[in-house]
Amino acid sequence: MLKKIKIFAALLIVLVIVFFGLRGCSKDEVGDVSLGMFTTKDIKIEKLNDPVVSGVTCHISNIVADLDFSDPSDSSISCRQTGEITPAMLTQIDKSKGGELVFKKSKSILFKSLKIKRIFDPSTQTLIYIAFSTKELNGSFKHSMSTVPLWGTKAYNTPVTETK
Numbered sequence: 001m002l003k004k005i006k007i008f009a010a011l012l013i014v015l016v017i018v019f020f021g022l023r024g025c026s027k028d029e030v031g032d033v034s035l036g037m038f039t040t041k042d043i044k045i046e047k048l049n050d051p052v053v054s055g056v057t058c059h060i061s062n063i064v065a066d067l068d069f070s071d072p073s074d075s076s077i078s079c080r081q082t083g084e085i086t087p088a089m090l091t092q093i094d095k096s097k098g099g100e101l102v103f104k105k106s107k108s109i110l111f112k113s114l115k116i117k118r119i120f121d122p123s124t125q126t127l128i129y130i131a132f133s134t135k136e137l138n139g140s141f142k143h144s145m146s147t148v149p150l151w152g153t154k155a156y157n158t159p160v161t162e163t164k
Contacts, residue, residue: 030059041065048103050118052092055083056148058129060103062114075114077131079146085153095120099130125150 031045044064050056062075094100099119106113119128127150132143150156 031061035063048116050102052102053085053089053118053127055081055085055089055153056127056129057082058103058116058146060114060116060131074142075131075133076144077116077129077146079127079129079148081148081153085148085150085155087155090120090150090155093118093120095122099128102129125156 028046028048029044030047031043033043033045035041035043041063043061045059045061048058048060050058056079058077058079060075060077097119099117101115102118103116104113105115113134114131115134116129116131119130120126121128127148128145129148130143130145133141
């Protein structure tokens with residue numbers, strides 16, 4: 001019986017190590033900043049290519065706590081034009097005021113996630129990307145925003161009709 005418990009414990013330890021090891025592996029991860037030697041929290045930096053407006057790349061930084069069931073809600077986003085943005089791309093996006101979800105990542109086992117929405121501002125011809133946590137923390141929903149103006153792109157001169 002003791003031998004079975006030891007084998008089970010060893011298997012459990014291996015599974016935990018593999019889980020946390022693979023959790024940090026992402027093809028989109030471009031940076032990993034340690035917050036110190038005596039903490040299990042790191043700042044992970046990931047790139048996100050907009051799936052519709054492929055000329056936009058966002059970099060998202062957020063804290064990952066490897067030994068916790070929930071990661072902190074703080075995040076930051078910065079988006080830039082990294083390629084061509086065409087009128088055809090703009091015709092495919094949701095132009096409502098609520099915008100369109102372009103990215104979602106679970107941050108805990110209990111319903112908290114990091115989401116990124118794209119919103120189009122027709123009056124300034126700007127794409128707005130907002131990153132936010134879906135769980136309230138200390139009376140506030142954490143969020144961060146970045147904009148990508150269409151000025152100088154082929155999409156800028158396209159007549160835009162606002163959807164209500």
